[in-house]
Amino acid sequence: MTVLAVDIGGTKFAAAAVAPDGEMLARAEVPLRGPESAGRTLSEVVRRITERVAPGRLDGIGIGSAGPLDPRRGTVSPVNIPAWRDFPLVDALGETLPGRPVRLAGDAQCMALGEWWRGLTGDPAGRSRAMLGMVVSTGVGGGFVLDGVPYVGPTGNAGHIGHITVDPGGDPCPCGGVGCVETVASGPGMVRWAAANGWTGADARALAADARAGHPTAVHAFRRAAGALATAVLTASALFDLDHVVIGGGVAAAGPILFDPLRQAIERNTGLGFLRRLRVDPTSLGRDAGLFGAAALVLLQDSL
Amino acid sequence: MTVLAVDIGGTKFAAAAVAPDGEMLARAEVPLRGPESAGRTLSEVVRRITERVAPGRLDGIGIGSAGPLDPRRGTVSPVNIPAWRDFPLVDALGETLPGRPVRLAGDAQCMALGEWWRGLTGDPAGRSRAMLGMVVSTGVGGGFVLDGVPYVGPTGNAGHIGHITVDPGGDPCPCGGVGCVETVASGPGMVRWAAANGWTGADARALAADARAGHPTAVHAFRRAAGALATAVLTASALFDLDHVVIGGGVAAAGPILFDPLRQAIERNTGLGFLRRLRVDPTSLGRDAGLFGAAALVLLQDSL
Incomplete structure (x- = not known):
């Protein structure tokens, strides 16, 4: 199982394809240019992954997002992205890879999980x-x-x-x-x-x-x-x-x-x-901690 | 299953026999007279329960204790009871009712669990x-x-x-x-x-x-x-x-x-x-919250 990990920040979006052993098969980052461009930035950062890792190889989507967010409804309202208020991010990404499980958590929650899984304590x-x-x-x-x-x-x-x-x-x-x-x-x-x-x-x-x-x-x-x-x-x-x-x-x-x-x-x-x-x-993971954590939301979901 | 609940405070010990539906079949409280009397006070408060509810009807022991304590080792060192330092409270009570499960947590942890189980939110x-x-x-x-x-x-x-x-x-x-x-x-x-x-x-x-x-x-x-x-x-x-x-x-x-x-x-x-x-x-339970919580450690243990 390889997972599409997405990290929604206030100034840039990042994405990666992450294998179950934690290997990052591809990684991309796109700066957010203006508050209205969030949708385009999201498509762009995902496309940069899927042109290197075929969508058919991606078995799930994990998302970490700046808050506030509502994980039950799958919506996000990042403070620095006024165009997204109760934006249905889970549905939006689910349409990109239909039929796969999608999981959403806060960016800092993902950072913590990424550090737990792959960081200093990764042993x-x-x-x-x-x-x-x-x-x-x-x-x-x-x-x-x-x-x-x-x-x-x-x-x-x-x-x-x-x-x-x-x-x-x-x-x-x-x-x-x-x-x-x-x-x-x-x-x-x-x-x-x-x-x-x-x-x-x-x-x-x-x-x-x-x-x-x-x-x-x-x-x-x-x-x-x-x-x-x-x-x-x-x-x-x-x-x-x-x-x-x-x-x-x-x-x-x-x-x-x-x-x-x-x-x-x-x-x-x-x-x-x-x-x-x-x-x-x-x-110990720098800016990748959040991507590892977003991937872990799906990769470790049986144990979560 | 009826449980012996014990609450170890800094100035008094309390005990009760609690049924699975939360009914208190017996309740006793004994003040701690002098720091050396903890052992006698413990025996006394337990005896006041077992003379009203036969030991054969008690299927487990739940304990809430003033801290510090070490739940893994089953020991307590209540600040106000200098005679008890790493005192093996779980073993001591386990000898009173051999073969029954014994569970230990902090007094405030038991108070919280008691309120959750039987208090305002008990619905x-x-x-x-x-x-x-x-x-x-x-x-x-x-x-x-x-x-x-x-x-x-x-x-x-x-x-x-x-x-x-x-x-x-x-x-x-x-x-x-x-x-x-x-x-x-x-x-x-x-x-x-x-x-x-x-x-x-x-x-x-x-x-x-x-x-x-x-x-x-x-x-x-x-x-x-x-x-x-x-x-x-x-x-x-x-x-x-x-x-x-x-x-x-x-x-x-x-x-x-x-x-x-x-x-x-x-x-x-x-x-x-x-x-x-x-x-x-x-x-909403006054001083009984801790006893209800101590009982719940055993009564709800399958769901804990």
């Missing part, structure tokens, strides 16, 4: 029993994998770790909450704080470069984000009894300037004995 | 798909029931909601963390804050009475606790996609002086659409 003997995958980027998202099964919750929305409050005295969040992780640790949140404190760079990438060069405000912005992420990681770990957290996304790609203070903050605040076994790692 | 048609039970008392504990199954995590410690940080600038917690829910919303935490702000009463019960009478510092102490609990409830709900939270314990028994500001704070900060369905209720 079946060493796989996590309770893991969190986080995507720290323009937003902050998360997904849980418990005993190898994605935990998506009754409405499919479990894992909204970007919108837990880590600073009750903090900034209001567009979600309606206050001091959410996303207000502090997302790229835009970090840049907003740095700009308010005199930093004059352009974006999160520039902020990371300045932090690496030792610019005090930039370093502080990463420490502040790391503190918020540490609180979020420890909170999720105390509630789920986690043993592994894997963090990906553009901000996480900044490397040690984020992970060093993050690990220090976790170390400093880990009091509960059962959390001392917790490991926190950057993604 | 099978209306049962929660993802619920949190919280015990707010001398400490703050929690347990999750997901699709009718207690989620205890790989080491049995899931649900430690008393030790998530809700105020990063708050007081250090004996657990090693900072600003944990328990430092703000437990009885001792509330009394400590009120005393530091000029209140001169004796304990949490007196604080509740003063709050009901309109004493400003006492009212503020409950509002502050409610704010911390609201953050914790919303955090757990965003991560688990919860639909129901049930709160019991001595502090929760204070009633509207806690629940009114708690519901207001939740209402004010609920932005995520999927959380609008969340219900938050006081326990």
Whole structure:
């Protein structure tokens, strides 16, 4: 069984043909040009796979999508794609490959499942029993994998770790909450704080470069984000009894300037004995984690 | 099948004989007199059941215990019972009724399962798909029931909601963390804050009475606790996609002086659409929730 995996992001769509052993037989990525082009972009990215792997060889479709989404109805409403509101993505892709099973989950949920299946813990003997995958980027998202099964919750929305409050005295969040992780640790949140404190760079990438060069405000912005992420990681770990957290996304790609203070903050605040076994790692799969996870929704479905 | 349910608390032990339909055929409670008396108290509370329900009619033993505990090894180390450290509680009770299945979980995990089985959501048609039970008392504990199954995590410690940080600038917690829910919303935490702000009463019960009478510092102490609990409830709900939270314990028994500001704070900060369905209720079973849950560990074990 080979599966078509599709990853619907806010700025690009990716797709791959994935074999049961995890081999990617083909991979494609198409940037989203303008909010009205989502439908064309979807057709294009799928075509790039099917012109290399015959549709007859594809036995199912797994989809990871930016949210909100409704997995029961198979619809998605990605925040950054206004043209898609309750868009029937499962039906749309099902028409491309009629008669095959189609499964849909959130992008961060797929990232977590991909890491569980093919990442650092991919050695079946060493796989996590309770893991969190986080995507720290323009937003902050998360997904849980418990005993190898994605935990998506009754409405499919479990894992909204970007919108837990880590600073009750903090900034209001567009979600309606206050001091959410996303207000502090997302790229835009970090840049907003740095700009308010005199930093004059352009974006999160520039902020990371300045932090690496030792610019005090930039370093502080990463420490502040790391503190918020540490609180979020420890909170999720105390509630789920986690043993592994894997963090990906553009901000996480900044490397040690984020992970060093993050690990220090976790170390400093880990009091509960059962959390001392917790490991926190950057993604080992980069941007492919979500595609592997989308494929796993179908490939591992008998065990899910 | 009738089950012996045992609830190991920090100040008292309770036991009951529970029939499969949830009827309590007998119930007993024995206060713990001095830390060395735990063994005698255990024998006494079990004897009070077996002298009313013949041991031959008891087909299994379910235990809820104050933590920490290790469900895999069947041992408990309740913080308030220093004489029991890695005490083999499962073996000890198993010797009382040889050959019967014995199951052990945390006290708050049992409270949650009891509420799920016999509480407000006890109508099978209306049962929660993802619920949190919280015990707010001398400490703050929690347990999750997901699709009718207690989620205890790989080491049995899931649900430690008393030790998530809700105020990063708050007081250090004996657990090693900072600003944990328990430092703000437990009885001792509330009394400590009120005393530091000029209140001169004796304990949490007196604080509740003063709050009901309109004493400003006492009212503020409950509002502050409610704010911390609201953050914790919303955090757990965003991560688990919860639909129901049930709160019991001595502090929760204070009633509207806690629940009114708690519901207001939740209402004010609920932005995520999927959380609008969340219900938050006081326990409907009082102190029996834990006994019902302990019984359910055995009675529902085929479905768990």
